[in-house]
Amino acid sequence: MNFFALLKDFLLQFLGLFKNLETLPVECMRLLREFLTKLGELCGITMPQWALDTVSALVLIVAILVTFLVLFALMSVFERKLLARAQNRYGPNRVGPFGLFQPVADGIKMLTKEDLVPRAADKVVHYLAPIVMVAPALMLPVFLPFGRGMVAVDLSVGILAFFALGAGTELAVFMAGWASNNKYSILGAMRAIAQMISYELPLVTSALVVALVAGTLSPTGIAEAQSGYFCGFLPKWFVCTPWGFAACVLFYIGALSESNRCPFDLPEGESEIIAGHLTEYSGFKYAIFFMAEYVGMFAVNGLLVTLFLGGYNAPFPFLEWVPTWCWFFIKLWAVALSMVWVRTTLPRFRIDQMMQFAWKFLLPMSFVTLLAAAAWYYAGQGPKAWMSPAAWSASALIVLLSYLLLGTFCFTRRHSATNRRYLFSE
């Protein structure tokens, strides 16, 4: 048996895999390992385990990176298109069909631009900041289950790992702001860090609620806990429960803020602090910051899909013929495009409004969802809660009452107006 016969054999097997789209990605990895083993036999050596593991890990890394970078490229053009449509313009339509090759043009432009480093900047830290920013962002997607049995790193503490790596962004923003040696940069970095720390609390707390009810910190386990239907056809997604809906909205707001999206794009508020920590960055370093932001946004949206929107599960029983990984990416795009919608609709927050919103409304509300989830769990005797009227009414009552109370008494226009002080304007 020569090399070409082997190649032909495996290519035919590969084409045969397309009969079952559901298992296609997993089977591809299996086929690759098999191919490598056979290739080793052909060369007269037994392929050792570590070599197989290394090669399949590398292939997996490349596949995930390419997927998320393509998502980033598509998002950058779709976002501009949608924004343009909302503002009654055409948007990019010159490069390629419907302007679809715009990201390529942008990439070439960014690569060929001059890379400026201010003379007063701290050269090393200024250089390292984009790397520190992009490395954790690119690592985030590996913890997400893209389909049934399709998770790159199946950790029992996956959600914790996700947030732990997400903490690297704050460090990178600080490094960028401080190393630029520019007061707009450092002010922007301070703002960005204050915002990230404030919104991380409701974000993590609302993820914690799901972990408590599902009884696991592993994203796969949480996605699996949402499979199945109640009342025959309604999806058992956590967003369908009262506490889950509240937590999902909180998580969505937190995700908007963590990825610096409008209305939380204060760190880059052009009219106030030029571009914040990005002021002194140009060329490809600037592009890397943007890439990290968008990949991070997709990763956080993927976590939102996994935690609340049923992960890779189909919404209705009659739609189960669609592969699970298709469902994951459909939901991912739905959430990402809804963020563009929010961006076109809402104006930017003022900084004191933003901080008050986080500490006076989102944080107490996320603690309340914890309570509501506990009520759901214990009133409904654990997993049976889906069919228990007591669980539904108890948790709905807690969420609704506290929402109304918080909205009426704790977070009002009067409160935020009287306490406002302009410390730096005098």
Added chain:
Amino acid sequence: MHALFQKIAALPWDQLPQWLFLIPGLLMLLAAFAAVCLRNLIHSALCVVLSFICLGVLFMALGAEFVGFVQLLVYVGAVAMLILFAILLTPASEVQASNNPLSNFRLSSALHAAAGAAVSFLVLAGLLAAIAFSPRAANAELPAQPAAAPVALIGENLLTYTLLPLLGIAVLLTAALVGAALIAKEDSKS
């Protein structure tokens, strides 16, 4: 060509993971050393962060993923930011210029070194004693494969055996938070 392949494949690759810990370990020591030696305080702080990260990686390499990620989350996400902000908010010139009673109390560099050595020796002795007198040291053989799902175990222990220390830490942290708010409030009045 075949001989080369076979030679590479025959190397003791199984032992590789045991030696890979040298990379984060040495990097951690280097970063810690640099943190002491560097002149720029922010650079030192960033080196401390690097050594925190390497410590987290070491924990993960030892199979303690939970501890490793908590190390990253708490130390890189929170403590590092605290250190950096503290450095930024206390300009070096201000500290030296203030008539702080401590600034008159100048130790010679030899005394500084002696004090540092004494503190690090005490910490090392404490750690060694803790290891020597731990129940694990008595029965030396450790399980070859750590038990699966240690997160649930950690949670259970945290809320049963170590509940009192946990509450004590919670009270301490709350007190620190209240104190910090008080100091900040007085500062803004003046």
